[in-house]
Amino acid sequence: MNCNRIVILIIAAFCISFSTAHAEKKLIYVGIDKPDVNSLPQIVEQMEQTPFDGWTFGIRSKNAHLSLLDGRPRKFDFTWGSWSNRVFTHDEIQSSIDSFKNTKFKKFTDNFVYLCVTPGDIDWFDSYDAVLNNVGLAALIAKEGGLKGVFFDPEEYETPLWNYQKQRDVKTKSFDEYAAQVRKRGAEVMQAFQNAYPEITILLAFGHSANYWYETTDNRGNNFPKCSSDPNKLHYADYGLLSPFLNGMVEAAGPKVKIVDGWENAYFFLRAKEFANGRAAVREKVLPFVSDKGKYSKVYQCGFGIWLDANWLDGKNRDDYPADGRKEYPGWNNKDFSRNYFQPEEIEMSLKNAFKYSDEYVWLYVERLFYYGSIKNVPDEYIDAICRAKKSIKD
Structure with a gap:
């Protein structure tokens, strides 16, 4: 065998190896069922019978x-x-670390600490010492507990943290001033994460994709359409300040850090074209929002979130329907699947397409469904569909 052929074969083998490793896809559970971590050693065997990787x-x-x-x-x-x-x-959080250490995970390889930006009742120009302490602890829990990283949810559940027009000093500080400060905070948060966990994965519920996806109107009535990335859109968008925050995170990220845009806007996606467009958005369309495009391409990934029990409430009062394992809700039925947003074959299709167009992570969100235990209420038909979708990425 001549030397040139040997070199070619070695390169080909390396490429195949790299491609296979890079293409390994993971399905992560996100939703209502967040067990007390202290009970994990007793219930992990049941949890790992579900079709998730984390x-x-x-x-x-x-x-x-x-x-x-x-x-x-x-x-x-x-x-x-x-x-x-x-x-x-x-x-205060040592017991969670101890519980993770004492839990013998056999199947779950990619677990995450869930962290929100709530209550969000401080201004970006206030001291951020407490926040930085706390996000550092979140990363420490993940690191010492053997988890993959932090699921970081930037949704404004309580305070309009990211909307420039609703900031405390909007009358005295320009958008550019706030954006610069938020970018600084993003870098500080990333540094706090990686000081505790240098190889951390940050799985975002959504990132720049939120500003790209939604329509926005300025204070003169001018419209920034859906699926657009004019930087001026950030001055008025509900999540406009999230983009400079993410820019700070990316700029500060070390060589072992991974940041994933979980593209929550894919909750209702079904067809391949929708996911292909989502991937194009994360990889290309949002770039006008991005400060360091070279660094972004190295540390940032595309993921997708799918909502299994989408529209389960069907416009009714949430407080009337607690998460108690019941098998019927206004927009979800365990027997009459025609009442559900996704049929079993559709959730299978959605997940297959999500796996195809994601870089690594897909997460399945639920609000009123449970996969294991005494209040398990996910029909077997849906679990089988999820399993088939997962199997397809290995075939």
């Missing part, structure tokens, strides 16, 4: 009983209370 876990401190939401104890006070002046301590 789970997102809410974190509660040992003082969670002191944290109230609308006068009621907040179960996952660390997950929902870290973006504030409340300083959590290592001692």
